[in-house]
Amino acid sequence: MTPGGKSLKLARRLKGATKYAILDAVSPIVAVLFAMAVASIALVIIGKNPFQVYATMVSFSFGRADSVASIFFKATPLIFSGLAVAVGFRVGLFNIGVEGQYLMGAFLASWAGFAIKGLPGYVHLPLVILAGALGGALWAFVPIWLKVKRGVHEVITTIMLNHTAFLLLHYLIFDVFMDKSQVVVGGAGSPRVRMPPIELSARVPNLHDALAVFGINLPAHAAVNWLLIGGIALAVGVWYLLWRTPFGLELRTVGHNPRAAETAGIRPQVVYFKAFLLSGAVAGLVGLSDLLGYFGYLDIDFPRGYGFAGIAVALVGRNSPFGIILAALLFGFLSRGGLGIQVLERVPMETYVILQGLIILSIVVASEVVRRYVRAQQKKEEAAAHAEP
Amino acid sequence: MGVSEAVLRVDGVTKRFPGVVANDDVSFDVRPGEIHAVVGENGAGKSTLMKIITGLYPPDKGEIFLRGLPAAFRSPRQAIAAGIGMVHQHFMLVQNFTVAENVILGAEPARRGLIDLREAARQVAELCRRFGLKVDPLARVEDISVGEQQRVEILKVLYRGADLIILDEPTAVLVPQEVSELFEHLLTLKEQGKTVVFISHKLDEVLRVSDRITVLRRGRVVGTVRTGGVTRQRLAEMMVGRPVLFDLRRSANPPGDPVLALEGVTASLGGREVLRDLSLVVRSGEVYGVAGVEGNGQTELAEAIMGLRPVDSGEIRLRGENITNLPTGEVRQRGVAYIPEDRHRRGLALPMTVWENAILGTHRSSEFASRGRLDLRRAFRATEESVLRFDVRLTSILAPVQTLSGGNQQKLILAREFRGQPAFILAAQPTRGLDIGATEFVRQQLLSARDSGAAVLLISADLEEILSVSDRIGVIYNGHIQAEFSQDEADPRTLGAYMTGARTRERKGAAGR
Numbered sequence: 001m002t003p004g005g006k007s008l009k010l011a012r013r014l015k016g017a018t019k020y021a022i023l024d025a026v027s028p029i030v031a032v033l034f035a036m037a038v039a040s041i042a043l044v045i046i047g048k049n050p051f052q053v054y055a056t057m058v059s060f061s062f063g064r065a066d067s068v069a070s071i072f073f074k075a076t077p078l079i080f081s082g083l084a085v086a087v088g089f090r091v092g093l094f095n096i097g098v099e100g101q102y103l104m105g106a107f108l109a110s111w112a113g114f115a116i117k118g119l120p121g122y123v124h125l126p127l128v129i130l131a132g133a134l135g136g137a138l139w140a141f142v143p144i145w146l147k148v149k150r151g152v153h154e155v156i157t158t159i160m161l162n163h164t165a166f167l168l169l170h171y172l173i174f175d176v177f178m179d180k181s182q183v184v185v186g187g188a189g190s191p192r193v194r195m196p197p198i199e200l201s202a203r204v205p206n207l208h209d210a211l212a213v214f215g216i217n218l219p220a221h222a223a224v225n226w227l228l229i230g231g232i233a234l235a236v237g238v239w240y241l242l243w244r245t246p247f248g249l250e251l252r253t254v255g256h257n258p259r260a261a262e263t264a265g266i267r268p269q270v271v272y273f274k275a276f277l278l279s280g281a282v283a284g285l286v287g288l289s290d291l292l293g294y295f296g297y298l299d300i301d302f303p304r305g306y307g308f309a310g311i312a313v314a315l316v317g318r319n320s321p322f323g324i325i326l327a328a329l330l331f332g333f334l335s336r337g338g339l340g341i342q343v344l345e346r347v348p349m350e351t352y353v354i355l356q357g358l359i360i361l362s363i364v365v366a367s368e369v370v371r372r373y374v375r376a377q378q379k380k381e382e383a384a385a386h387a388e389p
Numbered sequence: 390m391g392v393s394e395a396v397l398r399v400d401g402v403t404k405r406f407p408g409v410v411a412n413d414d415v416s417f418d419v420r421p422g423e424i425h426a427v428v429g430e431n432g433a434g435k436s437t438l439m440k441i442i443t444g445l446y447p448p449d450k451g452e453i454f455l456r457g458l459p460a461a462f463r464s465p466r467q468a469i470a471a472g473i474g475m476v477h478q479h480f481m482l483v484q485n486f487t488v489a490e491n492v493i494l495g496a497e498p499a500r501r502g503l504i505d506l507r508e509a510a511r512q513v514a515e516l517c518r519r520f521g522l523k524v525d526p527l528a529r530v531e532d533i534s535v536g537e538q539q540r541v542e543i544l545k546v547l548y549r550g551a552d553l554i555i556l557d558e559p560t561a562v563l564v565p566q567e568v569s570e571l572f573e574h575l576l577t578l579k580e581q582g583k584t585v586v587f588i589s590h591k592l593d594e595v596l597r598v599s600d601r602i603t604v605l606r607r608g609r610v611v612g613t614v615r616t617g618g619v620t621r622q623r624l625a626e627m628m629v630g631r632p633v634l635f636d637l638r639r640s641a642n643p644p645g646d647p648v649l650a651l652e653g654v655t656a657s658l659g660g661r662e663v664l665r666d667l668s669l670v671v672r673s674g675e676v677y678g679v680a681g682v683e684g685n686g687q688t689e690l691a692e693a694i695m696g697l698r699p700v701d702s703g704e705i706r707l708r709g710e711n712i713t714n715l716p717t718g719e720v721r722q723r724g725v726a727y728i729p730e731d732r733h734r735r736g737l738a739l740p741m742t743v744w745e746n747a748i749l750g751t752h753r754s755s756e757f758a759s760r761g762r763l764d765l766r767r768a769f770r771a772t773e774e775s776v777l778r779f780d781v782r783l784t785s786i787l788a789p790v791q792t793l794s795g796g797n798q799q800k801l802i803l804a805r806e807f808r809g810q811p812a813f814i815l816a817a818q819p820t821r822g823l824d825i826g827a828t829e830f831v832r833q834q835l836l837s838a839r840d841s842g843a844a845v846l847l848i849s850a851d852l853e854e855i856l857s858v859s860d861r862i863g864v865i866y867n868g869h870i871q872a873e874f875s876q877d878e879a880d881p882r883t884l885g886a887y888m889t890g891a892r893t894r895e896r897k898g899a900a901g902r
């Protein structure tokens with residue numbers, strides 16, 4: 001065995017890997033185009049001109065600064081929920097419970113937001129955010145405990161706890177923490193079913209001031225807030241955790257092959273436990289952008305469905321933190337553009353929902369096909385580059 | 390020209406993967422009714438070549454002729470339709486289907502749109518009779534032995550009418566008895582007019598059963614030779630490109646203090662005792678070989694030591710310290726290296742990169758982690774060192790480990806486990822799937838670890854390996870060490886008698902009870 005004649009050039013290797021990454025990144029774009037083509041068929045069937053519909057979607061979404069801001073606002077919770085689902089997927093667990101976890105996170109944050117008074121913002125807000133994470137982690141604790149100790153599948157328990165969370169929230173808002181101080185004007189209607197408003201010290205400021213520095217002026221009603229930046233920072237943090245820390249290495253190893261991890265001295269059960277609680281903690285933050293940056297109180301009509309959307313975001317973003325940011329923005333755009341075509345093109349609401357689902361599905365399928373195609377092409381290209389002298 | 394007499398002719402096939410030429414202008418032919426062996430070092434391109442022939446990969450250049458006609462298969466399905474079938478090293482069977490169901494899967498005999506299972510069983514039984522393959526068509530695959538599973542794979546290709554059968558390292562997973570049976574089957578196939586191509590690293594086997602041998606080295610054909618006209622030494626030279634020494638250098642080495650001691654260890658699996666009152670001692674500076682027919686508790690022995698399987702009673706001590714039922718991580722921290730027998734299941738995370746796999750297990754050591762952060766630079770450097778030391782052939786340490794050839798995956802595990810001077814090395818089937826050069830290298834490494842004071846427990850189904858490396862040999866049968874021998878008093882016949890249970894319970898040097 002002679003190791004001679006072998007020069008292991010790190011630089012060359014890194015270059016090869018970058019090429020992989022770039023070619024790989026192109027595939028989702030191709031996939032979106034493919035998805036739009038498929039969706040066109042549906043549009044033609046209902047007698048709409050796909051080109052016009054798409055054009056409206058784009059011009060409506062990007063025509064005005066507040067519309068763009070709305071895309072970012074819609075994307076904010078999806079970044080958190082996508083990350084929560086992805087952390088689960090990376091360790092080999094399917095966290096369908098993000099839905100329930102973020103409701104509980106929102107509840108605990110809301111409670112910490114109105115019950116604690118008199119703190120300065122720089123103490124109160126972090127405390128409230130922590131309460132959100134804690135709520136999510138608590139709701140993730142039961143399923144992962146049952147999984148690790150009793151072998152109960154997490155999909156079943158998390159789905160059940162989603163229902164439990166919603167019903168519990170109902171009870172807590174309606175029967176325990178209902179805001180009794182609401183003044184109903186002139187007997188018109190009834191008071192909102194909601195918890196007391198969150199102290200101003202725990203509200204998340206919007207991005208208006210920061211953007212004004214760059215000459216971007218948003219109208220007052222735009223809701224995009226600092227949690228967008230928080231979500232992006234968290235994505236960076238998750239990336240760092242996964243790819244640059246020993247725990248991240250363990251998490252991914254357990255995700256790929258728990259038996260090999262075990263053989264290497266890692267305890268898969270412990271890693272499952274920590275990773276799932278982390279997933280739950282991230283999930284607990286999903287609702288905060290709406291809660292602390294928009295409504296300012298938790299009511300019975302608090303937005304739902306972010307948890308399930310997070311599964312699609314994680315799939316489209318391929319469980320990569322940066323892919324998830326892009327996927328969340330894409331979904332934000334679809335949702336905003338969907339509103340546009342509903343109003344301007346009179347595409348009925350149902351069609352838009354079908355359209356959105358179709359696009360999600362196509363992206364997931366197409367990106368897989370495209371990824372394989374790119375791999376094959378890339379091998380050929382590489383081969384040509386290594387042609388005989 | 391001999392073109393018309395070749396069943397299969399490969400002409401100038403080239404296949405490149407990023408950074409490596411796996412097949413470089415490969416040409417050879419296979420004659421009807423012959424058993425043709427393909428040999429070469431790990432990563433020489435054998436598996437790739439077979440995958441090209443069966444349509445799993447397209448070649449970049451070159452052509453393949455089947456019975457004189459150009460054949461460019463784009464899928465294994467097309468290849469099998471043309472009569473070429475392949476048995477892969479890792480079986481692809483549905484565990485809870487019966488043998489017959491597995492055989493017909495994808496080519497089911499149907500009657501009015503329904504699968505005719507009775508007809509299937511009949512056809513499979515008929516095939517078994519015709520080719521002398523002993524396996525029960527109605528048995529479930531999960532219940533049959535590895536050797537039988539392999540027969541099912543062979544039946545699958547025969548059922549689809551293959552007359553050229555390719556086997557990739559068929560003997561790597563078999564015990565000696567099963568190897569002999571496989572070879573009888575191959576000879577029967579040959580008598581029935583089938584043609585066989587098989588890959589192997591074991592030159593003795595190749596010389597025993599093949600008619601001709603094609604040697605690959607680093608993607609190129611070195612030559613095709615008639616089996617009668619070549620020696621093992623010559624073959625090895627062709628493969629490696631230089632003379633190969635078959636003698637291990639081993640020095641006399643007085644053993645030191647006990648490092649690993651098992652005392653009356655008992656373990657069970659689903660109510661059945663898999664280890665019974667098992668005792669053994671491995672001293673510093675010695676290799677203790679565990680010989681035995683597979684399935685007699687070897688896997689469980691290794692897993693019990695490593696804390697991967699609970700021990701019911703008895704004690705395991707490492708340098709005097711009780712490590713019974715300690716978690717694996719803590720066992721490893723005490724200077725234990727472990728080479729698991731099943732590299733895909735226990736050794737590697739296949740989709741992860743080479744460097745990640747290379748530091749797995751030591752990723753929390755101060756060498757690679759500081760203040761909660763992985764030191765990539767050091768991890769890369771350590772990986773490159775390991776790769777060089779064990780001559781792991783690869784294109785990039787950033788590539789997923791699954792792009793490495795089978796033998797190179799094994800070498801990577803060895804390189805990982807030999808790092809950092811372990812005090813105790815537990816090596817289970819360490820040379821499985823390795824070429825002769827790498828095999829000798831690994832055995833030499835085991836010996837030099839022993840010379841520098843490590844204790845080595847070698848578990849191997851390969852009796853030759855046990856005899857050539859061990860200082861002491863224990864025969865395991867039915868979960869118990871039946872007898873122990875020193876190296877000079879062990880001979881294959883006696884060992885064999887204990888391995889099969891023909892003789893039991895006698896401890897050399899402990900005659901007084």
Ligand SMILES: Nc1ncnc2c1ncn2[C@@H]1O[C@H](COP(=O)(O)OP(=O)(O)OP(=O)(O)O)[C@@H](O)[C@H]1O
Pocket residue numbers: 406407409410411429430431432433434435436437438782783784792793794795796797822824
């Ligand atoms: N899918 C792949 N992608 C990239 N490289 C590959 C791929 N498959 C094989 N290779 C490379 O091609 C070379 C030949 O591999 P191959 O599996 O054919 O070797 P082999 O002769 O079967 O070796 P072994 O005896 O170890 O199984 C190796 O360097 C391997 O790393």
Ligand SMILES: [Mg+2]
Pocket residue numbers: 435436437794795796
């Ligand atoms: Mg191979």
